[in-house]
Amino acid sequence: MRGFTLIETLLYIVLLSAIITAALGITNQIIESSGKNAESTAVNQEANFVLRKIDYLFTGVTKAQTNSLIAKFNLSAGKITFAGAALTSANVSASDLLFTISSVNSRDVLKVTFTLNGQDFTLTKILL
Numbered sequence: 001m002r003g004f005t006l007i008e009t010l011l012y013i014v015l016l017s018a019i020i021t022a023a024l025g026i027t028n029q030i031i032e033s034s035g036k037n038a039e040s041t042a043v044n045q046e047a048n049f050v051l052r053k054i055d056y057l058f059t060g061v062t063k064a065q066t067n068s069l070i071a072k073f074n075l076s077a078g079k080i081t082f083a084g085a086a087l088t089s090a091n092v093s094a095s096d097l098l099f100t101i102s103s104v105n106s107r108d109v110l111k112v113t114f115t116l117n118g119q120d121f122t123l124t125k126i127l128l
Contacts, residue, residue, distance in 0.1 A: 039117070042091050043117045046092050050088060050114065050116075051121060054112050054125075055125060057082070058127070061128065062128045063127050066099075066101060073099070075094060075097040078093040078094050080094045097112075097113075097114045098113045098114070101127075107127075111125075
């Protein structure tokens with residue numbers, strides 16, 4: 001007798017279905033992970049831009065000059081702006097922008113903290 005019996009055919013169909021289901025599950029996990037990684041990368045890029053901009057703006061600044069610069073920052077509708085120019089895009093939601101000036105070892109220190117999409121970011125800068 002040659003060929004396949006009905007039971008063998010059904011067994012191969014069940015086995016093939018299990019393999020396809022497993023492959024689809026793995027593919028779905030890879031796609032979801034890729035989306036999360038892309039979002040995390042976008043948040044980190046935007047945070048890095050804001051941190052570098054703040055670092056640049058406060059380079060060579062004295063404690064007396066910081067208040068006028070801090071006043072130009074604004075947090076509104078989930079966006080951080082400086083002098084009306086957006087520092088964050090619509091891809092992220094910003095919150096909790098805080099500037100703190102303290103004295104450490106008789107040096108004035110500026111600490112800036114903010115949150116993008118639930119991730120906290122901090123910059124500490126020694127003032128002149």
